Amino acid sequence: xSLQDKIQHLVIDFNASLLDALSxxxxxxxxLLLVFKDTHFESLISIGDIQRSLLKNNDFNKxxxxxxxxxxxxxxxxxxxxSIIELMLDFGVELMPILNEENNLVDVYLWxxxxxxxxxxxxxxxxxxxxxxxxGKGERLKPITDVIPKPLVPVGKKxxxxxxMDTFKDHGINNFHLSVNYKANxxxxxxxxxxxxxxxxxxxxxPLGTAGSLHLMKDSIKSTxxxxxxxxxxxxxxxxxxxxxxxNGNELTAVAAVKTYNIPYGTMEIEKDGVLKELKExxxxxxxxxxxxxxxxxxxxxxxxTNSIFHITHLMEMIKERxxxxxxxxxxxxxxxxxxxxxxYNTTKERFSSRFN
Numbered sequence: 001x002s003l004q005d006k007i008q009h010l011v012i013d014f015n016a017s018l019l020d021a022l023s024x025x026x027x028x029x030x031x032l033l034l035v036f037k038d039t040h041f042e043s044l045i046s047i048g049d050i051q052r053s054l055l056k057n058n059d060f061n062k063x064x065x066x067x068x069x070x071x072x073x074x075x076x077x078x079x080x081x082x083s084i085i086e087l088m089l090d091f092g093v094e095l096m097p098i099l100n101e102e103n104n105l106v107d108v109y110l111w112x113x114x115x116x117x118x119x120x121x122x123x124x125x126x127x128x129x130x131x132x133x134x135x136g137k138g139e140r141l142k143p144i145t146d147v148i149p150k151p152l153v154p155v156g157k158k159x160x161x162x163x164x165m166d167t168f169k170d171h172g173i174n175n176f177h178l179s180v181n182y183k184a185n186x187x188x189x190x191x192x193x194x195x196x197x198x199x200x201x202x203x204x205x206x207p208l209g210t211a212g213s214l215h216l217m218k219d220s221i222k223s224t225x226x227x228x229x230x231x232x233x234x235x236x237x238x239x240x241x242x243x244x245x246x247x248n249g250n251e252l253t254a255v256a257a258v259k260t261y262n263i264p265y266g267t268m269e270i271e272k273d274g275v276l277k278e279l280k281e282x283x284x285x286x287x288x289x290x291x292x293x294x295x296x297x298x299x300x301x302x303x304x305x306t307n308s309i310f311h312i313t314h315l316m317e318m319i320k321e322r323x324x325x326x327x328x329x330x331x332x333x334x335x336x337x338x339x340x341x342x343x344x345y346n347t348t349k350e351r352f353s354s355r356f357n
Contacts, residue, residue: 007108010034011096012064015041018050019060019286022258026334032094032232034108035068041097041105043068047167047332048240054330056242058260060286074099084109085259092122092237105119116303122239122257123172128167129225134161135204135213135231136182140341149183152190153339155352160191160339161230163352165197168226171238174198177220179213205307212310227312229292233352235335245295250327251319253295255314259335288328293337 009028012021014037021033031047045064053067073091075084075098088096088109098107118236138150145153151161158166165176176197180187181204202216210229224245226238234255245253262284269278294312300329303318304310316326337348 003105003107006110009035010108011036012045013037014065015063016065017061018053019052019260019310021045021064022047022060022332023260029334030094034095034097034105035064037065038183041099041103043095044072047335048237049145051244051330054258066344072097075109077101081109085114094347122237124242125172126237127175128173128242129175129177129221129223130165130173131179131214131217131221131225131227132161132164132176132230133209133210133213133227134178134187134230135184135223136183137207138231141339141345144352149186150339151178153186153345155339155345155349160233161187162194162197163192164228164230164233167188167233168238169197171228172342173238176200177202177217179204179216181213182331197198207309208307209309209311209314209317211304211312212308214296214301215304215306218298218304221301222298223299227296229293229340231338231340232292233337234291234293234331235337236331240330241293242295244329245327249325250295250328251297251300251324253327253329254316255291255293256328256330257291257333258286258330259289259333260284260286289336291331 010030010033012024012035014035024033025031025047034041035043035045045068048066049067049069053062073087073093073096073260075087075096076157077098077100079156084096084098086110094111096109097105098109100106132151132153134149134151136150138145141150141153152159153335154160155163168174174197176199178187178199179202184201184203190199191197200220204213224242236255241253241255262282264282267280267283268276269280271277276310300319303315319326334351336350339345339348
Protein backbone atom coordinates (compact mmCIF):
# COMPACT_ATOMS: atom_id res chain seq x y z
CA UNK A 1 0.00 0.00 0.00
CA SER A 2 1.33 3.42 -0.93
CA LEU A 3 1.77 6.12 1.72
CA GLN A 4 -0.96 8.22 0.07
CA ASP A 5 -3.46 5.34 0.25
CA LYS A 6 -2.46 4.62 3.84
CA ILE A 7 -3.03 8.14 5.12
CA GLN A 8 -5.64 9.70 2.79
CA HIS A 9 -8.45 9.36 5.37
CA LEU A 10 -6.24 11.02 8.03
CA VAL A 11 -5.24 14.14 6.08
CA ILE A 12 -6.77 17.57 6.65
CA ASP A 13 -5.97 20.89 5.04
CA PHE A 14 -4.05 23.59 6.92
CA ASN A 15 -6.93 26.07 6.44
CA ALA A 16 -9.79 23.78 7.51
CA SER A 17 -11.88 24.70 10.57
CA LEU A 18 -11.95 23.04 13.98
CA LEU A 19 -15.43 21.74 13.16
CA ASP A 20 -14.11 20.26 9.90
CA ALA A 21 -11.44 18.42 11.89
CA LEU A 22 -14.00 17.10 14.39
CA SER A 23 -16.23 15.88 11.59
CA UNK A 24 -13.34 14.11 9.83
CA UNK A 25 -12.31 12.43 13.08
CA UNK A 26 -15.86 11.15 13.55
CA UNK A 27 -16.11 9.96 9.97
CA UNK A 28 -12.90 7.94 10.23
CA UNK A 29 -13.05 6.93 13.91
CA UNK A 30 -9.75 8.57 14.82
CA UNK A 31 -8.50 11.18 17.27
CA LEU A 32 -5.40 12.43 15.45
CA LEU A 33 -5.04 13.96 11.97
CA LEU A 34 -2.14 14.83 9.71
CA VAL A 35 -2.21 18.51 8.73
CA PHE A 36 -0.96 19.34 5.23
CA LYS A 37 -0.36 22.70 3.59
CA ASP A 38 -0.72 21.97 -0.11
CA THR A 39 1.38 18.79 -0.44
CA HIS A 40 3.69 19.38 2.55
CA PHE A 41 3.19 17.83 5.98
CA GLU A 42 2.95 20.65 8.54
CA SER A 43 1.88 19.20 11.89
CA LEU A 44 -0.64 17.07 13.78
CA ILE A 45 -4.00 18.06 15.24
CA SER A 46 -5.44 15.87 18.02
CA ILE A 47 -8.86 15.71 19.63
CA GLY A 48 -7.16 17.16 22.72
CA ASP A 49 -5.89 20.16 20.72
CA ILE A 50 -9.43 20.82 19.47
CA GLN A 51 -10.95 20.43 22.92
CA ARG A 52 -8.46 22.85 24.46
CA SER A 53 -9.11 25.34 21.64
CA LEU A 54 -12.89 25.17 22.12
CA LEU A 55 -12.52 25.58 25.87
CA LYS A 56 -10.50 28.77 25.29
CA ASN A 57 -12.50 30.51 22.56
CA ASN A 58 -15.66 28.43 21.93
CA ASP A 59 -15.49 29.12 18.18
CA PHE A 60 -15.97 26.06 15.97
CA ASN A 61 -15.22 27.95 12.78
CA LYS A 62 -11.69 29.09 13.65
CA UNK A 63 -9.05 27.71 11.26
CA UNK A 64 -7.14 24.90 12.90
CA UNK A 65 -3.81 26.35 11.73
CA UNK A 66 -4.13 28.86 14.58
CA UNK A 67 -3.93 26.04 17.11
CA UNK A 68 -1.20 23.77 15.77
CA UNK A 69 1.49 22.79 18.23
CA UNK A 70 5.08 23.71 17.43
CA UNK A 71 6.44 20.58 19.07
CA UNK A 72 4.87 17.27 18.07
CA UNK A 73 5.91 13.66 18.56
CA UNK A 74 7.48 12.30 15.37
CA UNK A 75 9.77 9.45 14.44
CA UNK A 76 12.84 9.57 12.26
CA UNK A 77 13.66 7.40 9.26
CA UNK A 78 16.94 6.60 11.00
CA UNK A 79 15.16 4.97 13.98
CA UNK A 80 14.35 1.29 14.26
CA UNK A 81 10.76 0.07 14.15
CA UNK A 82 11.10 -1.11 17.76
CA SER A 83 12.19 2.31 19.04
CA ILE A 84 9.31 4.04 17.19
CA ILE A 85 6.78 1.60 18.70
CA GLU A 86 8.25 2.32 22.12
CA LEU A 87 7.75 6.06 21.49
CA MET A 88 4.10 5.44 20.59
CA LEU A 89 3.62 3.64 23.90
CA ASP A 90 5.49 6.30 25.89
CA PHE A 91 3.51 9.20 24.41
CA GLY A 92 0.20 7.34 24.09
CA VAL A 93 -0.43 8.33 20.45
CA GLU A 94 -2.53 6.48 17.88
CA LEU A 95 -0.22 7.35 14.99
CA MET A 96 3.42 8.34 14.58
CA PRO A 97 4.62 10.32 11.52
CA ILE A 98 8.05 9.26 10.24
CA LEU A 99 10.15 12.08 8.76
CA ASN A 100 13.36 12.09 6.74
CA GLU A 101 16.31 14.47 7.12
CA GLU A 102 14.43 17.20 5.17
CA ASN A 103 11.39 16.88 7.50
CA ASN A 104 9.31 15.37 4.74
CA LEU A 105 6.76 12.70 5.63
CA VAL A 106 7.92 9.29 4.41
CA ASP A 107 5.79 6.90 6.49
CA VAL A 108 3.19 6.71 9.27
CA TYR A 109 2.94 4.04 11.97
CA LEU A 110 -0.70 3.43 12.95
CA TRP A 111 -1.62 2.06 16.37
CA UNK A 112 -4.15 -0.36 14.85
CA UNK A 113 -1.43 -1.88 12.63
CA UNK A 114 1.03 -2.36 15.49
CA UNK A 115 -1.04 -3.27 18.55
CA UNK A 116 -3.87 -5.76 18.97
CA UNK A 117 -5.73 -3.75 21.64
CA UNK A 118 -7.64 -0.59 20.70
CA UNK A 119 -5.97 2.69 21.69
CA UNK A 120 -7.92 3.99 24.71
CA UNK A 121 -5.74 6.66 26.31
CA UNK A 122 -3.64 7.09 29.43
CA UNK A 123 -4.05 5.12 32.65
CA UNK A 124 -5.60 6.95 35.61
CA UNK A 125 -3.78 6.54 38.91
CA UNK A 126 -5.58 5.96 42.19
CA UNK A 127 -8.53 3.75 41.14
CA UNK A 128 -10.97 6.67 41.02
CA UNK A 129 -14.56 5.66 42.01
CA UNK A 130 -17.16 5.36 39.26
CA UNK A 131 -20.89 5.65 39.97
CA UNK A 132 -23.21 4.16 37.34
CA UNK A 133 -26.86 5.18 37.55
CA UNK A 134 -28.51 1.87 36.69
CA UNK A 135 -31.92 2.07 38.34
CA GLY A 136 -34.17 3.40 35.58
CA LYS A 137 -36.97 1.44 33.93
CA GLY A 138 -35.92 2.14 30.35
CA GLU A 139 -39.44 3.06 29.24
CA ARG A 140 -38.25 4.17 25.78
CA LEU A 141 -36.69 0.75 25.12
CA LYS A 142 -39.86 -1.28 25.63
CA PRO A 143 -40.63 -4.10 25.04
CA ILE A 144 -37.10 -5.41 25.68
CA THR A 145 -36.98 -3.67 29.08
CA ASP A 146 -40.12 -5.50 30.13
CA VAL A 147 -37.85 -8.55 30.25
CA ILE A 148 -34.40 -7.21 31.19
CA PRO A 149 -33.31 -3.90 32.76
CA LYS A 150 -31.80 -1.24 30.51
CA PRO A 151 -28.20 -1.73 31.79
CA LEU A 152 -28.29 -5.34 30.53
CA VAL A 153 -29.48 -4.47 27.00
CA PRO A 154 -26.80 -6.01 24.75
CA VAL A 155 -24.58 -4.23 22.27
CA GLY A 156 -22.43 -6.73 20.44
CA LYS A 157 -21.75 -9.67 22.74
CA LYS A 158 -22.01 -7.84 26.08
CA UNK A 159 -24.49 -5.98 28.24
CA UNK A 160 -24.06 -2.25 27.72
CA UNK A 161 -23.23 -1.58 31.38
CA UNK A 162 -20.37 -4.09 31.15
CA UNK A 163 -19.03 -2.25 28.09
CA UNK A 164 -19.09 0.99 30.11
CA MET A 165 -17.18 -0.71 32.92
CA ASP A 166 -14.67 -2.24 30.48
CA THR A 167 -13.93 1.27 29.20
CA PHE A 168 -13.08 2.46 32.70
CA LYS A 169 -11.00 -0.67 33.33
CA ASP A 170 -8.97 0.17 30.22
CA HIS A 171 -8.03 3.37 32.07
CA GLY A 172 -6.95 1.45 35.18
CA ILE A 173 -10.19 1.99 37.14
CA ASN A 174 -12.09 -0.88 38.78
CA ASN A 175 -14.01 0.71 41.67
CA PHE A 176 -17.69 0.68 40.68
CA HIS A 177 -20.75 1.83 42.61
CA LEU A 178 -24.02 0.83 40.93
CA SER A 179 -27.25 2.57 41.86
CA VAL A 180 -30.01 0.01 41.15
CA ASN A 181 -33.77 -0.28 41.46
CA TYR A 182 -35.73 -1.79 38.56
CA LYS A 183 -34.94 -5.52 38.17
CA ALA A 184 -31.89 -5.04 40.40
CA ASN A 185 -31.68 -8.77 41.08
CA UNK A 186 -31.01 -9.47 37.38
CA UNK A 187 -28.14 -6.95 37.32
CA UNK A 188 -26.53 -8.49 40.41
CA UNK A 189 -27.02 -11.99 39.02
CA UNK A 190 -25.38 -10.98 35.71
CA UNK A 191 -22.20 -9.88 37.50
CA UNK A 192 -22.00 -12.88 39.85
CA UNK A 193 -20.07 -14.71 37.15
CA UNK A 194 -17.74 -11.74 36.54
CA UNK A 195 -15.50 -11.45 39.61
CA UNK A 196 -13.04 -9.28 37.69
CA UNK A 197 -15.26 -6.27 38.51
CA UNK A 198 -15.18 -4.68 41.97
CA UNK A 199 -18.83 -3.60 42.45
CA UNK A 200 -20.81 -2.12 45.34
CA UNK A 201 -24.61 -1.94 44.98
CA UNK A 202 -26.93 0.77 46.34
CA UNK A 203 -30.65 0.12 46.07
CA UNK A 204 -33.09 2.99 45.61
CA UNK A 205 -36.34 2.40 47.49
CA UNK A 206 -38.04 4.39 44.72
CA PRO A 207 -36.90 6.19 41.54
CA LEU A 208 -34.87 9.23 42.62
CA GLY A 209 -33.90 10.89 39.33
CA THR A 210 -30.50 11.16 37.70
CA ALA A 211 -28.67 12.15 40.91
CA GLY A 212 -31.00 11.49 43.86
CA SER A 213 -29.47 8.14 44.81
CA LEU A 214 -26.01 9.72 45.26
CA HIS A 215 -26.94 10.50 48.87
CA LEU A 216 -26.65 6.75 49.55
CA MET A 217 -22.92 6.89 48.80
CA LYS A 218 -21.76 9.80 50.96
CA ASP A 219 -20.21 7.46 53.54
CA SER A 220 -18.45 5.38 50.86
CA ILE A 221 -16.98 7.90 48.42
CA LYS A 222 -14.39 10.32 49.78
CA SER A 223 -12.52 11.39 46.62
CA THR A 224 -13.15 12.85 43.18
CA UNK A 225 -15.40 10.46 41.26
CA UNK A 226 -17.05 9.81 37.90
CA UNK A 227 -20.81 9.51 37.41
CA UNK A 228 -22.13 7.81 34.27
CA UNK A 229 -25.61 7.13 33.01
CA UNK A 230 -26.07 3.41 32.25
CA UNK A 231 -27.15 4.07 28.66
CA UNK A 232 -24.22 6.14 27.34
CA UNK A 233 -20.63 5.46 26.36
CA UNK A 234 -18.00 8.10 25.63
CA UNK A 235 -15.11 7.12 23.35
CA UNK A 236 -12.62 9.52 24.89
CA UNK A 237 -9.42 9.46 26.93
CA UNK A 238 -10.96 9.77 30.42
CA UNK A 239 -7.65 10.93 31.85
CA UNK A 240 -8.00 14.13 29.77
CA UNK A 241 -11.44 14.84 31.26
CA UNK A 242 -10.12 14.26 34.78
CA UNK A 243 -7.10 16.50 34.13
CA UNK A 244 -9.35 19.30 32.86
CA UNK A 245 -11.58 18.93 35.94
CA UNK A 246 -8.68 19.15 38.40
CA UNK A 247 -6.64 21.80 36.56
CA ASN A 248 -9.65 24.15 36.49
CA GLY A 249 -10.74 23.55 40.07
CA ASN A 250 -14.23 22.47 39.04
CA GLU A 251 -16.69 21.13 41.57
CA LEU A 252 -18.56 19.37 38.78
CA THR A 253 -17.55 18.73 35.19
CA ALA A 254 -20.11 17.65 32.60
CA VAL A 255 -19.10 16.04 29.32
CA ALA A 256 -20.93 17.55 26.34
CA ALA A 257 -21.12 16.26 22.78
CA VAL A 258 -20.61 18.79 19.98
CA LYS A 259 -23.74 18.26 17.85
CA THR A 260 -24.39 20.00 14.53
CA TYR A 261 -27.84 20.42 12.99
CA ASN A 262 -28.04 21.24 9.29
CA ILE A 263 -31.03 23.37 8.24
CA PRO A 264 -32.08 22.34 4.71
CA TYR A 265 -33.49 25.78 3.86
CA GLY A 266 -32.25 29.28 3.29
CA THR A 267 -32.83 31.36 6.43
CA MET A 268 -33.57 35.05 6.93
CA GLU A 269 -32.58 37.25 9.83
CA ILE A 270 -34.78 40.32 10.15
CA GLU A 271 -34.62 43.58 12.05
CA LYS A 272 -37.32 45.91 13.36
CA ASP A 273 -40.36 46.34 11.08
CA GLY A 274 -39.46 43.20 9.16
CA VAL A 275 -36.43 44.68 7.40
CA LEU A 276 -34.15 41.95 6.04
CA LYS A 277 -30.79 41.96 7.80
CA GLU A 278 -29.06 38.85 6.46
CA LEU A 279 -29.61 35.81 4.26
CA LYS A 280 -27.98 32.45 4.99
CA GLU A 281 -28.18 29.52 2.60
CA UNK A 282 -28.74 26.20 4.41
CA UNK A 283 -26.84 27.13 7.57
CA UNK A 284 -25.71 24.71 10.26
CA UNK A 285 -26.13 25.22 13.99
CA UNK A 286 -23.74 23.72 16.53
CA UNK A 287 -24.61 23.04 20.16
CA UNK A 288 -23.15 21.37 23.24
CA UNK A 289 -25.43 18.47 24.26
CA UNK A 290 -25.32 16.96 27.76
CA UNK A 291 -23.76 13.52 27.18
CA UNK A 292 -24.48 11.88 30.55
CA UNK A 293 -20.93 11.56 31.94
CA UNK A 294 -19.73 13.73 34.84
CA UNK A 295 -16.94 14.20 37.37
CA UNK A 296 -17.89 15.35 40.87
CA UNK A 297 -16.07 16.38 44.01
CA UNK A 298 -17.07 14.31 47.09
CA UNK A 299 -18.36 17.28 49.16
CA UNK A 300 -21.27 17.53 46.71
CA UNK A 301 -22.70 14.32 48.17
CA UNK A 302 -23.65 16.32 51.27
CA UNK A 303 -25.80 18.60 49.08
CA UNK A 304 -27.96 15.78 47.67
CA UNK A 305 -31.37 15.69 49.44
CA THR A 306 -32.26 12.44 51.18
CA ASN A 307 -34.76 10.13 49.52
CA SER A 308 -36.08 12.80 47.11
CA ILE A 309 -36.25 13.04 43.34
CA PHE A 310 -33.19 15.05 42.34
CA HIS A 311 -31.51 15.43 38.96
CA ILE A 312 -27.89 16.19 38.08
CA THR A 313 -29.09 19.42 36.43
CA HIS A 314 -30.56 20.48 39.81
CA LEU A 315 -27.11 19.99 41.32
CA MET A 316 -25.49 22.09 38.60
CA GLU A 317 -27.98 24.90 39.25
CA MET A 318 -27.35 24.75 43.01
CA ILE A 319 -23.59 24.99 42.47
CA LYS A 320 -23.97 27.97 40.14
CA GLU A 321 -26.39 29.75 42.53
CA ARG A 322 -23.71 29.75 45.23
CA UNK A 323 -21.08 30.84 42.68
CA UNK A 324 -19.41 27.45 42.52
CA UNK A 325 -17.70 26.21 39.39
CA UNK A 326 -19.28 23.86 36.84
CA UNK A 327 -17.13 22.98 33.85
CA UNK A 328 -18.07 21.56 30.45
CA UNK A 329 -15.70 19.26 28.57
CA UNK A 330 -16.48 18.88 24.82
CA UNK A 331 -16.28 15.62 22.88
CA UNK A 332 -17.18 14.97 19.27
CA UNK A 333 -20.67 13.85 18.35
CA UNK A 334 -19.34 10.52 17.10
CA UNK A 335 -17.60 9.83 20.41
CA UNK A 336 -20.99 9.87 22.20
CA UNK A 337 -22.93 6.62 22.03
CA UNK A 338 -26.42 6.42 23.52
CA UNK A 339 -28.89 3.52 23.75
CA UNK A 340 -31.63 5.45 25.56
CA UNK A 341 -34.22 4.90 22.82
CA UNK A 342 -34.54 2.64 19.79
CA UNK A 343 -33.23 4.94 17.05
CA UNK A 344 -30.20 5.81 19.21
CA TYR A 345 -29.69 2.14 20.07
CA ASN A 346 -29.47 1.16 16.41
CA THR A 347 -27.05 4.01 15.66
CA THR A 348 -24.91 3.06 18.64
CA LYS A 349 -24.68 -0.58 17.54
CA GLU A 350 -23.28 0.54 14.19
CA ARG A 351 -20.94 3.09 15.74
CA PHE A 352 -19.73 0.67 18.41
CA SER A 353 -19.00 -1.99 15.81
CA SER A 354 -16.79 0.36 13.78
CA ARG A 355 -15.04 1.98 16.74
CA PHE A 356 -14.48 -0.94 19.10
CA ASN A 357 -14.55 -4.21 17.18
